[in-house]
Amino acid sequence: MPNKTFFWFFLPTGLAMILFIGLPIISTGIQSFYAQHDQVVKEVKKCDPFGCTVSIVVDQEATSILRDEKPLGKFNGFGTYIDRNHLAIEQISDFWKETDSFGEFINQVTNLPFYKALLFTLTYCLFVTPNVLLLGFIIALSLNAISRKIRGPLIFGTILPMIVTPLVGSLVLFWMIDAEGIIGANLQLMMEDPYLSLKSSRTLTWITIIIYGIWHHSPFAFVVFYAALQTVPQEPVEAAIIDGASRYQRIRHIVLPHIYPVVTFVALISLMDNFRVFEPIIGFSAEGSAQSLSWLIYDNLVNEEVILFGSAAATSMMTIIGIAILLAPVLIRTWKEFRTAR
Amino acid sequence: MRKILLTLLFVLFGTTAYADGHCSKPSGSINILANDFPALRTFVETAKGCKGSADFKVTHSSEHNKIAVPALTANPSEFSARIAANSSIVPLMNQDLIRPMDDLVKKYGKGIQDSQLITIDGKVMAVAFMANTQHLYYREDVLKELGIPVPKTYEEVVAASEKIRASGKMQHPYAAAYKAGWNLAEEFVNMFIGHGGEFFKTGTAEPNINNAKGVATLNMLKKLASLSNPDYLTHDSEAIKVEWESGKVALMTLWASRSGTLLDDEGDAKITAATKLTGPATVGGGNIPAATLWWDGFTLAKNRSDSDAEATFIALAHAASNKKMVADAADQAVWLVEGFVPGPKSIGVIEAVKMGAKPYPMLPQMGLMHGALGSEIVEFLQGKESAEQALKDVEAAYISKAKEQGFL
Numbered sequence: 186m187p188n189k190t191f192f193w194f195f196l197p198t199g200l201a202m203i204l205f206i207g208l209p210i211i212s213t214g215i216q217s218f219y220a221q222h223d224q225v226v227k228e229v230k231k232c233d234p235f236g237c238t239v240s241i242v243v244d245q246e247a248t249s250i251l252r253d254e255k256p257l258g259k260f261n262g263f264g265t266y267i268d269r270n271h272l273a274i275e276q277i278s279d280f281w282k283e284t285d286s287f288g289e290f291i292n293q294v295t296n297l298p299f300y301k302a303l304l305f306t307l308t309y310c311l312f313v314t315p316n317v318l319l320l321g322f323i324i325a326l327s328l329n330a331i332s333r334k335i336r337g338p339l340i341f342g343t344i345l346p347m348i349v350t351p352l353v354g355s356l357v358l359f360w361m362i363d364a365e366g367i368i369g370a371n372l373q374l375m376m377e378d379p380y381l382s383l384k385s386s387r388t389l390t391w392i393t394i395i396i397y398g399i400w401h402h403s404p405f406a407f408v409v410f411y412a413a414l415q416t417v418p419q420e421p422v423e424a425a426i427i428d429g430a431s432r433y434q435r436i437r438h439i440v441l442p443h444i445y446p447v448v449t450f451v452a453l454i455s456l457m458d459n460f461r462v463f464e465p466i467i468g469f470s471a472e473g474s475a476q477s478l479s480w481l482i483y484d485n486l487v488n489e490e491v492i493l494f495g496s497a498a499a500t501s502m503m504t505i506i507g508i509a510i511l512l513a514p515v516l517i518r519t520w521k522e523f524r525t526a527r
Numbered sequence: 528m529r530k531i532l533l534t535l536l537f538v539l540f541g542t543t544a545y546a547d548g549h550c551s552k553p554s555g556s557i558n559i560l561a562n563d564f565p566a567l568r569t570f571v572e573t574a575k576g577c578k579g580s581a582d583f584k585v586t587h588s589s590e591h592n593k594i595a596v597p598a599l600t601a602n603p604s605e606f607s608a609r610i611a612a613n614s615s616i617v618p619l620m621n622q623d624l625i626r627p628m629d630d631l632v633k634k635y636g637k638g639i640q641d642s643q644l645i646t647i648d649g650k651v652m653a654v655a656f657m658a659n660t661q662h663l664y665y666r667e668d669v670l671k672e673l674g675i676p677v678p679k680t681y682e683e684v685v686a687a688s689e690k691i692r693a694s695g696k697m698q699h700p701y702a703a704a705y706k707a708g709w710n711l712a713e714e715f716v717n718m719f720i721g722h723g724g725e726f727f728k729t730g731t732a733e734p735n736i737n738n739a740k741g742v743a744t745l746n747m748l749k750k751l752a753s754l755s756n757p758d759y760l761t762h763d764s765e766a767i768k769v770e771w772e773s774g775k776v777a778l779m780t781l782w783a784s785r786s787g788t789l790l791d792d793e794g795d796a797k798i799t800a801a802t803k804l805t806g807p808a809t810v811g812g813g814n815i816p817a818a819t820l821w822w823d824g825f826t827l828a829k830n831r832s833d834s835d836a837e838a839t840f841i842a843l844a845h846a847a848s849n850k851k852m853v854a855d856a857a858d859q860a861v862w863l864v865e866g867f868v869p870g871p872k873s874i875g876v877i878e879a880v881k882m883g884a885k886p887y888p889m890l891p892q893m894g895l896m897h898g899a900l901g902s903e904i905v906e907f908l909q910g911k912e913s914a915e916q917a918l919k920d921v922e923a924a925y926i927s928k929a930k931e932q933g934f935l
């Protein structure tokens with residue numbers, strides 16, 4: 186496509202992206218550098234059906250003057266980024282000085298909310314992404330090998346986890362693994378431990394969410410791989426068969442190199458999706474044991490009666506940076522290949 | 528506190544001839560945001576009966592806290608009124624989103640009692656119509672069979688639960704809403720107040736929970752948790768209600784406003800018949816209950832025209848002074864409205880008031896403390912860190928948030 190045609194073709198999408206993605210990100214970035222004005226409080230008498238007390242309220246007149254002067258709030262620079270609920274620079278350097286062993290230091294650091302969330306998010310990415318690729322590929326290969334007659338219904342069944350709304354899918358599983366649910370109760374019987382609970386143990390909760398993640402994302406990898414498999418040319422495969430190549434050798438040396446760009450694409454998309462893991466935490470009510478970066482943002486925005494815009498904005502920016510870092514190796518590789526191909 | 532007792536006593540001997548609430552047919556536009564439970568639905572329905580020619584809309588949502596501030600910040604505001612409680616009025620006050628209604632009370636609030644008015648700095652900011660608290664529920668049959676007296680303190684609750692467990696009747700005899708987040712933090716607040724704790728150093732926004740009272744609070748929560756269903760960190764009020772109705776629990780701490788659905792005709796009749804209510808328990812030898820008192824009341828949005836505010840007030844005041852409503856729906860709530868005759872389902876709240884329970888702290892920075900508690904004490908309950916460490920974490924998390932919000 187000539188560059189000019191491409192430009193006009195891309196313009197509407199580009200404008201929409203700037204308007205709905207670019208500008209909000211810039212606005213979020215700006216907000217992350219501001220904190221609320223110092224609250225001016227005053228003592229007043231408060232009366233309710235249970236009696237009167239002297240207590241404090243925010244002085245609205247004084248506050249509105251401050252707000253009118255600087256509507257964005259108090260400039261805080263990277264203050265929010267480095268406070269205890271985010272990067273916690275100060276706390277980490279204290280831990281480093283105070284702790285005796287490296288293990289203890291790591292323990293202290295992962296007890297901080299941001300690092301706790303980061304640890305879960307990365308663990309989730311590292312376990313889910315490769316397994317999704319592998320499982321998706323195996324399913325695609327197997328379905329590609331069976332008779333066309335039953336392939337249709339099987340494909341439908343395979344992509345069902347993707348059709349089911351994530352929240353509904355996780356809720357169904359959530360009820361099944363409850364201590365009174367079918368899986369939870371049977372596990373207790375099998376292990377002969379009435380206190381066993383998949384939801385109260387952190388490790389078990391993580392495993393549950395990761396398995397759910399693999400179950401939910403595999404169909405996507407499968408669909409893409411299955412489509413790619415249809416484009417594998419038959420001649421080299423037949424030639425390999427004549428040469429006596431085993432099934433494994435054919436897949437390793439012919440199929441995989443052919444669909445390699447698609448594998449990169451699926452890996453990219455999965456990594457991005459998995460880094461933003463959110464729904465299963467809500468669906469499984471797993472806030473206690475597993476928190477992700479996206480969940481932290483949600484928590485700052487809705488779980489508090491006071492909305493913490495600065496905190497949420499800072500975490501958002503760091504999530505974007507996190508995704509960029511995670512994708513960098515894959516992107517660099519693709520870019521290099523693109524250069525050599527030219 | 529004395530006011531509510533007087534009110535209740537007064538209504539006990541009060542008139543039985545129910546006059547319909549006063550209604551002077553408003554016009555304009557009324558849009559109400561409210562939580563979703565039966566008593567509030569009744570209240571809003573009653574208000575609708577006095578909508579006159581006004582356009583009447585209502586949003587009942589259990590996610591009301593999440594939409595309230597953004598919706599009322601808009602100008603004109605999406606809602607003309609918000610049904611709030613002690614805790615949820617605070618963000619509205621902090622952001623200056625609700626209007627004083629002294630003149631409206633004077634003009635249209637004929638049937639509203641003085642005790643219903645929430646005044647802050649001498650201005651009426653809300654009109655309360657019902658009271659709520661968390662208190663004990665127990666299974667009479669189970670306790671009787673094992674010869675256990677009705678517990679009055681949390682220490683007795685623990686002893687009773689251990690006895691029930693030892694008898695083999697129930698594996699997890701105690702239940703409370705310990706879901707990580709708001710619910711768990713609320714249990715901490717109750718227990719901490721029961722121990723006589725103060726959340727902040729007097730006159731400041733500095734946290735004050737990392738002390739012996741905080742440790743005692745956490746230890747009691749952990750003891751109770753060990754007697755609950757192992758999934759307690761995922762159980763909210765609705766979940767423990769279901770547990771109760773399936774007969775697997777004999778002692779429970781739950782909201783008074785949920786007693787209606789617990790004691791209705793649905794479910795196992797045997798369990799319903801044996802379900803009894805009593806006041807909240809005390810803890811650690813304290814004499815005030817480990818519970819907080821709550822009111823629900825209506826507030827008027829500031830960013831809305833005066834005529835809409837007037838129309839909304841007329842309709843809601845009609846409900847907040849409606850003797851017929853409180854007589855018909857006496858089972859649904861402990862109404863603060865004149866004419867309410869407390870029934871057996873109101874025992875919890877009335878006992879709590881008699882015992883001198885404290886209201887939930889209506890402080891501008893309390894929401895931040897509540898949020899920090901909800902996520903930072905989980906690891907202590909899971910046995911991953913010490914009580915001191917958990918409390919230190921809560922204070923640190925709170926301080927960061929309070930700094931960002933300008934309270935420190």
